[in-house]
Amino acid sequence: MSNFVSGNSLAEVAALIGDPARANILQALADGRALTAGELAWHAGVSAQTTSGHLAKLTEAQLIALEKQGRHRYFRLASPEVAEAMEALMLVAANGPKRHRPVGPKDQALRTARTCYDHLAGWLAVSMADSLSARRLIVLSDGAAAVTEEGHRFFSDFGLALDDPKSSRPLxxxxxxxxxxxxxxAGRLGAALCQHCLDLxxxxxxxxxxxVTFTPKGVEGFRTTFGITLP
Structure with missing residues (x-):
């Protein structure tokens, strides 16, 4: 089956994301958690009825997925690729025309450390990648990444189980x-690092x-394990 996407198909997806309320819904789900329609209505800043229509369109386009637990209905992003697409669009938007809006505490917190679907992003995540690369535990080249033999030993000692023969997701x-x-x-390693830092x-x-916020235990952990001094 061809992976080619027509201009019309691309435009349809872009139009769905281009609505401010739907963009806010996708942003709210970008940390990988499932939220209710009521919670998403708050994030979107529109009524429950309007949110219902937006959720139906996003579900039909397979940008989000519905999960049912008893009488409760939750929505989450359909795949990690949707989160990565939103992250890429944020990069494009950030590089666009500058809008005069003061940077607040929330903006700075997102830039310092945040989740991108199931892995970490922001200054913390980039610093972790730099640290692991400098110690030759991973190799970064032209947008690709690989774990070295020494890296496999390091991550195993850190408590990460990276071998999953059933997973088709890149390590x-x-x-x-x-x-x-x-x-x-990103990949299984990025997701495992994020979850392990939460578990710890x-x-x-x-x-x-x-x-995400740091705990005193985390400040010490990131310093001793990754050589990162948190701001």
Whole structure:
């Protein structure tokens, strides 16, 4: 089957994302968590009825997926590729015409550390990629990434189980960071690093934002394990 996408198909997807309310919905789901229609209505800034229509269009286009748990209905992004597309669009938007809007604490928090679907992004994630590359635990080249033998030993000692023969997802790949203009780690490795940092209590998810916050334990952990001094 051909992977070629026609201009019409591309324009249809772009038009769906181009609506501000739908863009806000996709942004709210970009950290990989599932949210209810009511929560997404709040993020979109529109009524519940209007949100229902937006969710139907996004579901039909397979940009989001519906999950049911008993009587409850949740929505999440359909795939990591949708999150990466949103991250790429944020990079394009950030490089576009400058709008006069003061940078607030929320903006700075997102730039420092956030989730991009199931992996970390922002200054923290780029710093981790730099540290791992400098120690030859991973190799970064032309937008691709690979784990070295020494890297496999390091990640195993760190507590990550990276071998998954059933998964078709790449072990290690890069994702261009919109705020840093450089690459952070995605793939199974990026997802495993993010989840392990959460499990260790190094970082905590924000309630209404993709930004993550550091704990005192995390400040020490990132310093001793990755050589990163947190701001």
């Amino acid at each position: 290690c790949r890069t994702c261009l960071d919109w705020s840093e203009r450089r690459s952070h780690l 209590g190094w970082i905590k998810r924000g309630r209404d934002s993709r930004a």
